[in-house]
Amino acid sequence: MPPRERPVAVGPAAPLKPAGSVDYAVWRTIAEVWRLSVTTAKARRDLIARMIEERESLSVAELMAQFHVTDTSIRHDLTLLEERGKLRRVHGGAVSRPTARMNGLFARRASENPAQKRRIGLAAAGLVRAGNVVFFDSGSTVVEVAAHLPRALRSLQSITMVTHSLPVIQEVGSWEQSHLICLGGLYLPDYQAVVGPVTLADLRELSADIAFLGCDGLTVEGGLSTPHMLIAEVGAAMAARARRVVVVADSTKLGRAGFTPIVGLDAVNVLVTDHDAHPDQTARVRDLGIEVVLA
Numbered sequence: 001m002p003p004r005e006r007p008v009a010v011g012p013a014a015p016l017k018p019a020g021s022v023d024y025a026v027w028r029t030i031a032e033v034w035r036l037s038v039t040t041a042k043a044r045r046d047l048i049a050r051m052i053e054e055r056e057s058l059s060v061a062e063l064m065a066q067f068h069v070t071d072t073s074i075r076h077d078l079t080l081l082e083e084r085g086k087l088r089r090v091h092g093g094a095v096s097r098p099t100a101r102m103n104g105l106f107a108r109r110a111s112e113n114p115a116q117k118r119r120i121g122l123a124a125a126g127l128v129r130a131g132n133v134v135f136f137d138s139g140s141t142v143v144e145v146a147a148h149l150p151r152a153l154r155s156l157q158s159i160t161m162v163t164h165s166l167p168v169i170q171e172v173g174s175w176e177q178s179h180l181i182c183l184g185g186l187y188l189p190d191y192q193a194v195v196g197p198v199t200l201a202d203l204r205e206l207s208a209d210i211a212f213l214g215c216d217g218l219t220v221e222g223g224l225s226t227p228h229m230l231i232a233e234v235g236a237a238m239a240a241r242a243r244r245v246v247v248v249a250d251s252t253k254l255g256r257a258g259f260t261p262i263v264g265l266d267a268v269n270v271l272v273t274d275h276d277a278h279p280d281q282t283a284r285v286r287d288l289g290i291e292v293v294l295a
Contacts, residue, residue, distance in 0.1 A: 044069070045077050049086040052096045059093035085114050088147070088174055095174055097147070109140050116250040116274040116295075117141045122148040123295035124212060124248050124272045128159060132209040135238040136163035138193035138231060139214025141248045143167045154178060162206060164199050164234055166192040181206070188230065195230035203237045211242035213268075215249050217258035220284045223265045225258025235262040246270040251277035265290060 044067055052058055063074045078094045081087050087094040121144025128134055128149060136142050146161070146168045153159050154175045161172060164183040172178045183202045185194030213235050215224040224247060226232050239245045245267055251274050265288055272293040273282070282292045 041073070041077070045081055048077055049081055052081075052087045052094060056096045057093065061092075063093075083118070085118055088171075090174065091176075097171075112140075113250045113252060113274075116276070117144045118148070119295035120248050120250060120272050120274060121145045123293050124246055125149045127246060127270065128153060128210065130158050133160045133162065133207070135208040135211035135242055136161060136165055136168045137211065137213045137235050137238055138165040138191050139248075140167070141250065142212050142214045143171055145212050145248060146171045162203075162208065164194045166194075186230075188228070191228060191231055193231065193234070195228075195234055199234055200237050203234070203241055206241060208238070208242040210244045210246060211238045213239060213245060213247050213262065215247060215253060215258070215262060217256035218247065218249055218253050218265075218271075219255060219257050220265060220288070222257050222261060223267070224262040225256075225260060226262055227259045229260045232260040232262045239263045239267045244269045246272060248272050250274050254278065254281045 048058070048063065060071055060074050060078070063077075064071055067074070078087065078089050082089050082094070085097060088097050117140060120141055124145045125148040130153060136146055142165065146163075149159075155177045156179050158179075160179045160181065161168075162181040162183065163169060163172075164185060166187075169180065169182055172180050183194060183199045185199030185202075186196040187194050213224065215226055215235075217225040219225075224235065226235070239262070245263070247268050247270070249271070254273060254277050265285065268290055270291045270293060271282075271285055272295060275294050277294065282294070286292050
């Protein structure tokens with residue numbers, strides 16, 4: 001009996017490296033895509049995630065041509081990758097997330113507990129209403145609040161946003177329309193934020209309906225805390241100038257006492273954290289009259 005022939009995958013011809021100047025990393029990725037032209041959906045999404053990191057923007061049309069799948073498949077891939085925090089969908093394609101382009105200390109913090117931070121951001125974003133003035137503090141979890149604001153609020157007439165956080169500025173800057181006030185000050189690369197006397201002076205001239213604060217630690221006794229005194233000053237100023245203060249912090253921050261206090265819990269109205277938070281800790285926070293939202 002003759003041996004059974006192995007099936008052969010038929011696909012597009014191998015891509016040729018263009019002559020002249022070319023981004024080798026991008027060409028190498030394209031070549032890999034060709035080698036995996038018959039591939040699983042998961043592998044395709046992994047490659048799209050790598051491509052968006054290298055090129056920072058991709059269109060649905062070029063991804064359809066590259067992978068030889070329908071626009072429905074590509075849009076589904078982009079939706080799933082957005083949910084994983086790998087990119088941000090825009091009209092006709094996708095762009096890289098601002099935090100994906102960060103490096104150093106901030107990037108390491110942003111990579112900690114990403115799924116919890118996205119859920120917290122989504123839940124906290126639901127607290128914003130049309131017509132609100134919103135303060136955004138620094139921190140990777142606060143960025144997720146801005147990233148998950150519903151599309152209905154992303155217009156010049158809907159909400160006014162005020163921030164000292166570079167990642168928030170980059171996130172909002174990728175929208176088609178926004179009403180954003182950027183505070184001035186001294187730039188701290190490790191925190192991707194501006195701080196100092198100029199920042200505080202700017203805040204004294206403003207007030208907000210709601211402020212989203214981040215922190216590195218939260219205890220009933222000590223309130224919110226952070227490693228940097230200048231970061232703490234800005235958070236305290238935002239809390240003092242807002243009618244409602246919402247703290248966004250994943251469960252690893254609860255029960256941890258940091259170096260410098262920001263505000264006590266008497267200044268906080270809502271805590272948004274994740275379901276891994278210890279029940280005893282959330283119960284003690286609720287006993288202070290603070291609303292606790294588990295995302």
